[in-house]
Amino acid sequence: MHTPLQQAISEAFHQADLARYAHDNAAAFTWLERAHILSQRRPLLHAKSHWLMLTLGWQQRDYREVAGQLPRVVAALLFSRIWVPIGNTGRARVSAFKPMPVAEELHTLLQDEKPVRPR
Secondary structure (H helix, E strand, O other): OOOHHHHHHHHHHHHHHHHHHOOOHHHHHHHHHHHHHHHOOOHHHHHHHHHHHHHHHHHOOOHHHHHHHHHHHHHHHHHOOOOOOOOOOOOOOOOOOOOOOOOHHHHHHHOOOOOOOOO
């Protein structure tokens, strides 16, 4: 059984894929930003959001985005369980350390999420 948060993360990745296939890069990034915010406490999904931003940046020949996403992929795998800047959209043009306001809809999904503790 999937929680509402898990369903929202899956939906965000799915919508990002649909937007990419429709060549709507702006919408794809918007959905990936949503996936990023929702998955920040889940290392593999968090890294996936950065990887997909990196590949979308590559397709657009946006090398600033690519260069900014490379360290974020690694950091997502290593630090997601320790600390994340809540609400950060994950794009390369935003500081990787800057917390950002969270939309009410996303806040509702995240409020029941307990921090994942290392085993």
